[in-house]
Amino acid sequence: MAKMTPRTLSGFMELLPAPQQQMERIMEVLRRTYSLYGFTPLDTPVIESSDVLLAKGGGETEKQIYRFQKGDADLSLRFDLTVPLAKYVALHYNDLTFPFRRYQIGKVYRGERAQRGRFREFYQADIDIIGDGKLSIVNEAEIPAIIYKTFSTLGLKRFQIRVNNRKILNGFYALLGLTEKSGDIMRTVDKLDKIGPEKVKAILMDEEIALTEAQADEILKFIAISGANEEVLAALEGYRGRNEVFDQGLAELNTVVKYLAAFGVPAENFAVDLTIARGLDYYTGTVYETTLLDHPEIGSVCSGGRYDNLAEFYTDRQLPGAGISIGLTRLFYVLGEQGMLNPDLPTAPADVLILPMTEDLSAAIGLATALREAGIRAQLHCEEKKFKQKVSYADKLGIPYVIFLGEDEIAAGVVACKDMATGEQTKLEPAATIYRIKAGLAEKEKGAVILG
Amino acid sequence: MAKMTPRTLSGFMELLPAPQQQMERIMEVLRRTYSLYGFTPLDTPVIESSDVLLAKGGGETEKQIYRFQKGDADLSLRFDLTVPLAKYVALHYNDLTFPFRRYQIGKVYRGERAQRGRFREFYQADIDIIGDGKLSIVNEAEIPAIIYKTFSTLGLKRFQIRVNNRKILNGFYALLGLTEKSGDIMRTVDKLDKIGPEKVKAILMDEEIALTEAQADEILKFIAISGANEEVLAALEGYRGRNEVFDQGLAELNTVVKYLAAFGVPAENFAVDLTIARGLDYYTGTVYETTLLDHPEIGSVCSGGRYDNLAEFYTDRQLPGAGISIGLTRLFYVLGEQGMLNPDLPTAPADVLILPMTEDLSAAIGLATALREAGIRAQLHCEEKKFKQKVSYADKLGIPYVIFLGEDEIAAGVVACKDMATGEQTKLEPAATIYRIKAGLAEKEKGAVILG
Numbered sequence: 001m002a003k004m005t006p007r008t009l010s011g012f013m014e015l016l017p018a019p020q021q022q023m024e025r026i027m028e029v030l031r032r033t034y035s036l037y038g039f040t041p042l043d044t045p046v047i048e049s050s051d052v053l054l055a056k057g058g059g060e061t062e063k064q065i066y067r068f069q070k071g072d073a074d075l076s077l078r079f080d081l082t083v084p085l086a087k088y089v090a091l092h093y094n095d096l097t098f099p100f101r102r103y104q105i106g107k108v109y110r111g112e113r114a115q116r117g118r119f120r121e122f123y124q125a126d127i128d129i130i131g132d133g134k135l136s137i138v139n140e141a142e143i144p145a146i147i148y149k150t151f152s153t154l155g156l157k158r159f160q161i162r163v164n165n166r167k168i169l170n171g172f173y174a175l176l177g178l179t180e181k182s183g184d185i186m187r188t189v190d191k192l193d194k195i196g197p198e199k200v201k202a203i204l205m206d207e208e209i210a211l212t213e214a215q216a217d218e219i220l221k222f223i224a225i226s227g228a229n230e231e232v233l234a235a236l237e238g239y240r241g242r243n244e245v246f247d248q249g250l251a252e253l254n255t256v257v258k259y260l261a262a263f264g265v266p267a268e269n270f271a272v273d274l275t276i277a278r279g280l281d282y283y284t285g286t287v288y289e290t291t292l293l294d295h296p297e298i299g300s301v302c303s304g305g306r307y308d309n310l311a312e313f314y315t316d317r318q319l320p321g322a323g324i325s326i327g328l329t330r331l332f333y334v335l336g337e338q339g340m341l342n343p344d345l346p347t348a349p350a351d352v353l354i355l356p357m358t359e360d361l362s363a364a365i366g367l368a369t370a371l372r373e374a375g376i377r378a379q380l381h382c383e384e385k386k387f388k389q390k391v392s393y394a395d396k397l398g399i400p401y402v403i404f405l406g407e408d409e410i411a412a413g414v415v416a417c418k419d420m421a422t423g424e425q426t427k428l429e430p431a432a433t434i435y436r437i438k439a440g441l442a443e444k445e446k447g448a449v450i451l452g
Numbered sequence: 453m454a455k456m457t458p459r460t461l462s463g464f465m466e467l468l469p470a471p472q473q474q475m476e477r478i479m480e481v482l483r484r485t486y487s488l489y490g491f492t493p494l495d496t497p498v499i500e501s502s503d504v505l506l507a508k509g510g511g512e513t514e515k516q517i518y519r520f521q522k523g524d525a526d527l528s529l530r531f532d533l534t535v536p537l538a539k540y541v542a543l544h545y546n547d548l549t550f551p552f553r554r555y556q557i558g559k560v561y562r563g564e565r566a567q568r569g570r571f572r573e574f575y576q577a578d579i580d581i582i583g584d585g586k587l588s589i590v591n592e593a594e595i596p597a598i599i600y601k602t603f604s605t606l607g608l609k610r611f612q613i614r615v616n617n618r619k620i621l622n623g624f625y626a627l628l629g630l631t632e633k634s635g636d637i638m639r640t641v642d643k644l645d646k647i648g649p650e651k652v653k654a655i656l657m658d659e660e661i662a663l664t665e666a667q668a669d670e671i672l673k674f675i676a677i678s679g680a681n682e683e684v685l686a687a688l689e690g691y692r693g694r695n696e697v698f699d700q701g702l703a704e705l706n707t708v709v710k711y712l713a714a715f716g717v718p719a720e721n722f723a724v725d726l727t728i729a730r731g732l733d734y735y736t737g738t739v740y741e742t743t744l745l746d747h748p749e750i751g752s753v754c755s756g757g758r759y760d761n762l763a764e765f766y767t768d769r770q771l772p773g774a775g776i777s778i779g780l781t782r783l784f785y786v787l788g789e790q791g792m793l794n795p796d797l798p799t800a801p802a803d804v805l806i807l808p809m810t811e812d813l814s815a816a817i818g819l820a821t822a823l824r825e826a827g828i829r830a831q832l833h834c835e836e837k838k839f840k841q842k843v844s845y846a847d848k849l850g851i852p853y854v855i856f857l858g859e860d861e862i863a864a865g866v867v868a869c870k871d872m873a874t875g876e877q878t879k880l881e882p883a884a885t886i887y888r889i890k891a892g893l894a895e896k897e898k899g900a901v902i903l904g
Contacts (some may be wrong), residue, residue: 004507006766007542009525014540016547017554024493036824038802038831041476045464046498046558046559047518055456066499066527068520073461075518088466091458095468097848099835101801102469107498111522121497131835138813138834140651149824262817275501314458318601349553361590365714372488372601379490382590383551383583396549 011112011120013329018398023332025345025449026154030326034103035149037142039127042102044084046109049072053083055313064110064264070170077109081126081325082310089130090314096104098132099139105328117337119329128323129312135320140286140306141256143322144270145263147302148289150326152269155342155448158293159301161265162273165253166305169277171246172222172239176215184209186277189223191276193296197224202417223275229257233270249285256286284308288324300336302326340451346444348398350379352417352437355390357406364405366416367430374434376441395422400444401437401450463564463572465781467672470799470850475659475784477797477901482577482778485602486555489594491579494554496536498561502526505535507765516562528562533578533777534762541582542766550584551591557780558852569789571781580775582762587772592738592758593708595774596722597715599742599754601777604721607794607900610745611753613717614725617705617738618757621729623698624674624691636661638729641675645727645748649676675727681709684724701737736760740776750786754778778892784893792903798896800850802831804869804889807842807856816857819867819882826886828893846872852896853889 007119008014014137015023031041050067053076066077078084081104089096105125112118127146129139144161151159173182188203197220203209204216225235253272260270278287285306292298304324311319335341352371356364364380371378379399381390394402404416409427417433418425419440426436460466467475479591483493502519505528518529530536533556541548557577564570579598581591596613603611625634640655649672655661656668663671677687688702705724712722730739736757744750756776763771787793808816816832823830831851833842846854856868861879869885870877871892878888 003767004504004765006539006763007501007504008497008539008543009501009527011497012499014496016544017494019491020495032476035801036827036829037804038800038829040469041472041473042469043475044466045460045855047461047561047573049459049461052456066520066522068518070518074567075461087458087460091460091802092468097845100835101831109499121499136834136836138832142832259817262814264821311458313456315455330478349492353490361711362714365711369716375488377488377490379553380594381551382588384586384588393549426895449655 011114011118013119013121013333017349019336019341021347022341022345022449026328026332027123027125029153029449030105030150030328031103033153034127035147037101037127037146037149039101039103042085042088042104043106044078044081044088044109046077047075048084048087050076052087053078056083061110063113064112066109066111078106079110080108081106081124081322082128085126085128085130086197086311086319087314089319090311090317093315093317095188099135100130101127102130103127110422112431117211117330117333117435119333122327125326125328126323128310128321130319130321131137133318133320135306135322137252137255137285138259139322140252141259141263143304143324144288145260145265147288147324147326148265148269150341151290151302155450155452156292158450160291160293161270161302162276162289162291163253163256163260163270163286164273164276165246165249165256166277166283167249168236168253168274169249171243174245175239175243176218178211178215181209181211183281185211185219189219189275190277192223214403216353225274229267229270229297232274233257242385252285277306278303282307282309286322292334295334295338301331303335335450342447342451344444344447345449346398346400346441348400349377350397350399351377351441352379352401352403353390353394353399354378354380354403354405355387356380356382358410361409367403367405370430371434371437374438376434376437400440403433461572463566463570465571465573465785469801471788471793473799474612474793474797474868476782478779478784479575479577481605481901482557482602485553485581485598485605489553489579489598489601491553491555494537494540495558496530496533496540497554498529498559499527500536500539502528504539505530508535513562515594516564517550518561518563530558531562532560533558533576534580534775537578537580537582538763538771539746539766541771542763542769545767545769550582551587552582553579554582555579569785571785574779574781577778577780578775580762580773582773584770585770587758587774589704589707589737590711592704593711594739595756595776597712599718599740599776599778600715600717600721603742603754605900607902607904608744609904611721612743613722613747613754614728614741614743615705615708615712616725616728616736617701617708618729618735619697619701619737620688620705621701621727623695623701626697627691627695628670629766631833633661633663635733637663637671641671641727642729644675657693677726680695681719681722681724684726685709704737730755730757734761738774744786747790751829752787753783753786786886787902793901794901795898796821796896796899797901798850798852798893800852801829801848802851803829803856803893804831804853805842805846805851806830806832806855806857807833807839808832809856810862815862819855819857822882823889826890828886828889852892855885 046140107121108124192200201216204211276287276289283305287305289300290302306322308320310321354364354368368378368380400420402418414427415433416427513531517531559573560576644652653668656663728739729742735757739757741752742754758774760772760774806816806820820830820832852872853869866879867885868879
């Protein structure tokens with residue numbers, strides 16, 4: 001028979017079993033952490049009607065969307081988890097209780113040009129808090145605190161959540177009389193890290209934006225404000241009293257910084273950074289980006305902010321919210337590339353491989369059942385293979401314990417158990433073996449998924 | 453602004469938060485149980501190249517597939533998890549160790565005619581064991597044992613895993629000289645439950661299949677063999693010695709039945725049933741279907757079997773396997789319709805709602821952190837709402853505990869905690885409150901997800 005060469009589409013991550021186990025571990029930490037903060041899991045369809053999904057219309061993403069006909073229906077695959085959330089909240093408004101806190105970890109699709117480290121199918125892991133009409137500023141501090149907790153639980157240490165407030169930016173541009181141009185200016189300033197201050201200044205003064213040199217200098221001076229959080233906040237005090245929106249933003253930023261500390265986020269893991277604006281128009285208050293301090297070239301691995309109208313394309317109700325999104329697939333890829341995934345954590349499919357040495361398998365099956373009831377992942381190896389091949393099977397997969405069960409052991413009521421890492425072999429009763437294995441596994445599971 | 457009416461496509465399940473929590477619980481039981489049996493999690497792309505996905509070609513499913521162009525690429529959404537597994541194993545053969553045991557819980561897509569309880573996007577939860585060249589018969593007993601364990605852990609009691617062996621059927625038809633017609637006959641016999649023996653006989657004798665009445669009677673007599681497993685196996689002994697394939701199938705069936713008992717599956721939860729054939733051609737040995745005894749009208753909720761060539765369209769290597777699939781979305785729908793989802797299990801997004809009664813939130817935030825560190829899901833309610841509205845928020849969401857934290861409590865080093873179910877209120881130190889809440893939650897979490 002002619003064979004079809006199997007392949008996986010480029011831009012689609014398909015992991016081997018060991019890295020997949022690491023990915024599962026990360027997802028489990030995300031689910032658990034988000035749950036601890038009172039977020040409920042949601043799962044919305046991958047496919048939506050194109051008119052619903054693209055109600056907001058246009059933009060960069062539209063070209064990248066997977067859109068197709070099925071029968072009479074014009075369908076699209078979701079390109080983020082925010083639009084489906086907006087639809088969900090508008091559609092089920094009467095069945096929800098506000099503030100509504102949800103997390104969603106799901107695949108989204110963007111037909112970007114394929115390149116290393118860019119994915120067309122990728123997981124986003126989002127949390128959002130949606131208010132009905134109003135939403136307290138405390139949420140804008142809690143959101144990055146959750147990200148701090150998530151990343152530290154994963155083992156990440158050298159990261160920084162950078163925080164700013166759009167009202168400060170809008171107010172600042174207003175007091176310069178540049179409100180009309182603030183969108184263009186912010187998009188330009190957003191490139192500061194990539195292109196440097198001189199090129200930013202040149203773009204600000206080119207034909208399109210056409211600022212005076214004095215205006216451009218004023219902006220560069222403003223975004224150059226840096227230092228410890230108290231220093232930045234103190235420098236911002238110098239602008240207070242000249243614009244209402246600015247003053248409101250500054251008050252919010254002060255509150256967020258205060259509560260971030262109360263939520264236990266250490267000073268080294270967050271920074272007020274006036275260059276953060278977020279490209280998207282719909283952010284209206286606090287905005288966040290998160291960078292890995294040793295890998296700034298990666299850009300933000302977790303971004304979000306406060307918005308005033310989640311679902312304005314579906315409903316007249318004002319539904320303000322605050323949310324943040326981890327680009328999980330890309331983050332996982334980067335962690336792997338940088339050698340930051342802890343290789344010492346078990347990635348084997350089982351904790352114990354049982355090798356029955358008798359014709360009748362009842363005793364081996366009974367032992368497997370006992371191990372599983374004790375929460376130990378156990379696999380029976382009943383294939384017709386040589387003993388050596390079976391031990392090598394455990395070795396290849398990294399299964400930490402191998403149990404041999406022959407007539408002698410069964411008669412004596414013991415099991416022979418080999419620790420594959422140390423080579424140490426014990427002959428103990430089943431209960432004692434289970435105790436020993438569980439202690440050993442607890443030791444092996446001790447580390448975090450991410451190194452440093 | 454003109455609004456787009458939000459809607460979700462028909463045939464796509466989108467759950468409200470409370471039922472979604474139930475679904476998550478079920479998925480967590482599946483993941484944990486599959487892991488205990490040594491299965492490794494896999495995650496393959498939802499989109500595959502059409503030529504790869506449809507290498508096997510044709511069939512009923514092809515019409516239902518979501519297939520589309522993106523740029524030059526001809527793409528399709530996966531319609532099951534078996535074809536992607538075949539591709540995965542063929543593609544990554546050199547990186548895998550056999551027997552390869554994997555589970556996958558993922559969404560698949562079939563553009564079926566929309567009707568109640570039928571879904572176009574639905575979860576399948578599959579386990580498969582793939583051998584390289586050979587695979588022991590023990591696996592064919594372990595697979596249904598895992599399903600038994602999964603369903604009982606979920607709380608399901610009144611279900612039956614029905615087991616047969618294709619070699620018995622093929623051998624039986626061979627000894628009647630009806631090998632050529634065995635496919636047609638099995639497809640007809642498969643309808644026995646739905647249309648009854650008389651209609652089956654009529655179809656067997658119609659122009660197309662054209663059996664003699666004697667042959668049809670012989671078949672009906674054979675598939676009428678029923679009773680306890682030992683009785684069925686004893687009746688099958690009567691056919692032994694007339695066909696090699698039959699004898700091999702009978703030996704396999706005897707082994708599977710013996711080991712099913714060794715794996716701890718109670719006699720009432722499995723039955724040898726000679727009418728089970730499974731429509732798909734690729735099953736070659738043991739086959740399974742699982743029915744809810746009180747809802748036979750639903751048909752099989754979990755099916756699978758033994759196959760000899762998982763990846764024959766991609767590779768010359770013989771990769772036999774045994775696997776089974778739960779149609780999770782449909783099962784969840786049916787359980788909900790039948791009122792079989794345990795309403796007593798908590799579905800709230802949080803275990804505790806904290807109501808800060810002071811201007812400064814530091815104490816409340818500190819308490820939330822302490823609760824979370826103790827593994828308690830805690831939410832702060834800092835919105836500007838009346839006290840009564842905040843308590844009603846907890847009530848609506850079913851949050852079991854509400855903590856009030858005012859100046860007095862903070863000064864006294866205690867917290868006021870109300871059990872929303874009993875109305876009982878305590879004023880205890882934080883550690884004692886945490887202890888009490890954890891004990892209460894353990895009690896509330898005691899039940900299984902599924903009733904009966």
